[in-house]
Amino acid sequence: MKILVTGGAGFIGSAVVRHLLAATDHAVVNVDKLTYAADRRSLEGAEANGRYAFEQVDICDEPAVRGVFARHRPDAVMHLAAESHVDRSIDGPGAFIRTNILGTYVLLDVALAHWRGLSAAQAEAFRFHHISTDEVFGALGDAGFFTEETPYDPSSPYSSSKASSDHLVRAWQRTYGLPTVISNCSNNYGPYQFPEKLIPLTILNCLAEKPLPVYGTGSNVRDWLYVEDHARALTLVLTQGRVGESYNIGGNSERRNLAVVEAICRIMDRLRPRAGGASHAALITFVTDRPGHDFRYAIDARKIRDELGFAPSVDFETGIERTVVWYLGHEAWWRPLIERQYGGERLGLAGMK
């Protein structure tokens, strides 16, 4: 297949592109606007590959998106392009509404016109895979899990924009017959994640011996999935998922935020001990909570396990060690980002103190 991947220069998108080129025979067309969160250096191996093409295009730019479809005539779409950081969505929701909702609408509309022009066999095989988040389901208490039937109840501008886009995708399938499939995944971590997110931010702050900001009391719970496992799961959903269905993807790795930060501190104490011998954990600083902070996310991943045979291959202890080691070995990747794009300042207080 020729797969049009949107957002392929981002964290998960680049893992998907690397996976498709390394583990399959598919060709990839990467459509990415290259926002602050993108980095073509995450794709160095891909750029030299004859099965890879890059198009710098904003998915909201309908004529440009039509041009890409006309030039490349894809067999499938994997739609990952999005504004993805909850804290930024609190400070400036406009970009999230534009890219995540309007951009998804433009892609659906162009994909539909393209799909209608395909032969019967090609149209039957075509897929539009929308990559979404478990945050659309809102917050859980101490017990329970999100299933594919959990009602949508998003809390942040980010998660509500993703929920909106999920609804659009479902509507294009039910109304126009576009063969779509949706996946909703828990928090990803691993190499090439932009250092605004909890795990890379904590690693780089440890290295700089800066305070490690923990929102509220650090008791909020997230489920963590190693990004390369997510890329593998997405490929299964695209190729074997049933049209019109959605699949939850999780890591079976629920952790309180404080436990995540402490785990990173323990690894850093071993790999990069501080002068004077204090633990990195002494840098932990409890800060004002995120407004609308969802308490807990947890995934019931039985559907993707039973239907598509997916299980995560990397447990949290292995994945977090690998991730810390990766950041320690890739200063040339992250140093320009923290110097030119984002220096670690607090985001998401929406003007509150």
Ligand code: NAD
């Ligand atoms: P990211 O912020 O690292 O990357 C997003 C990419 O999309 C960037 O390369 C950016 O340039 C591109 N992009 C943004 N706006 C665009 C536009 N208007 N046109 C074209 N390209 C544009 O995000 P990520 O963490 O890799 O997330 C990828 C997808 O997975 C998103 O849809 C996100 O909602 C979803 N998701 C993320 C997580 C997570 O933990 N990071 C979990 C579940 C689902």
Ligand code: TYD
């Ligand atoms: P984040 O990586 O922003 O992902 P998401 O909000 O999509 O789950 O945050 C993960 C969790 O960590 C979330 O509960 C907020 C919390 N957090 C902190 O405690 N400190 C931080 O500096 C950041 C960025 C997040």
